[in-house]
Amino acid sequence: MPFGLKPLHPDLGVEITGCDLSQPLSDAEFNEILGAYYRYAVVVIRGQNLSAEAQVAFLRRFGTPKISQRKEFHVPGVPEIGRVGNTRHADGTPSAFLDRFGNLWHNDTASDEHIDGVTMLYCVKTPEVGGDTLFASTTRAYETLPDELKARIDGRQVVHNFNKHNDYLLAKNPGSAKPLSAEDRAKWSDRVHALVQTHPVTGKRLFFITPTLVKTIGDYSEPESERLANELVAHATRPGAVLRHKWQVGDLVFWDNRASLHSASPANYQGGERLMHRGYSYVDVAAHAPR
C-alpha cells in the first residue's frame, strides 16, 4: 500500500505515514520516500523504533554514510551515528555534541566537494520545552528573491571553508568546537561552488550558502561577502518561510542539504534532556532519475 503524504508547510516539508523503517523497505517503497525527499526537501516519519544499525541501513539507501569527526560522540560500535544533545556520561562529561546557542542557519555540505547530502536525525529523548529544529527552502528562497539581489548573485561563485565556521564557533560557543592545529586547518580546503545552482534531480534553481563558512562571494570583499550571505539567509528565513519541527520521541527527520537550510534552536531545555542520533550520507544523485 502506498505511504500517506501530509505536507507540513507551503514551501517545504512533508510527513510520511504508514512507514515502519525497522522493517526492510522494498525498492518501490524506497523510491516513494526518495520522491518525497526531492519534492519536499524535508521528510518527517514519526513513531519509529530505530536502532542505530537500522538508521545506518536506511542512510545507505541514499548513498555513502560519512563518519563524523567527533569520535567521542559516536554511538558505541556504530561510528556512522553521532549523538547530539545535552546528555552526559555518569562522570558528568558530555556524551553528545551540544550547540548551546542554536540560531545558526546552515547546510551540512558547504565544507565538502560533494554537496548532495542527506542529514538524518532520530529523536531518542526530547525535553518538554525547547529543542525544535527549523528549516527553510533554498529553492523557494531563490524563486522569491528580489530582482536586485538576484542580479548581485547570479553567475557568482561562493568560497566556503570550514576553518571559518570553526573559528566562529570557538569564539561564540567554546566547547561546541575544538581548536584546530595548523595541520588540521590545512586539511580544510576552500570549497568553490556556484552560488546559484540548478538542483541535479529536481531541476529547480536555488542558492547554496552557509554564512559562517563564507570566505568570499565572486569578487566582493570578505566583509561584503559576509553581509550578502546574511542578506540571502535573512530572505530565506523571513517570517512565514520557516518550518519548525517540534520533536517527539521516535521521530526520524531527514533533509536534502542542497535544497534547504536548517538551524537548531537555543538549548534552553529547562532541566529537560535532549538526545538525537544523527547520521549523514553523501547522496548518489547520479543514480536518481530527474523528478
Ligand code: SIN
Ligand atoms: C544540526 O544542525 O544538524 C542539528 C539540528 C538540531 O539539533 O536541532
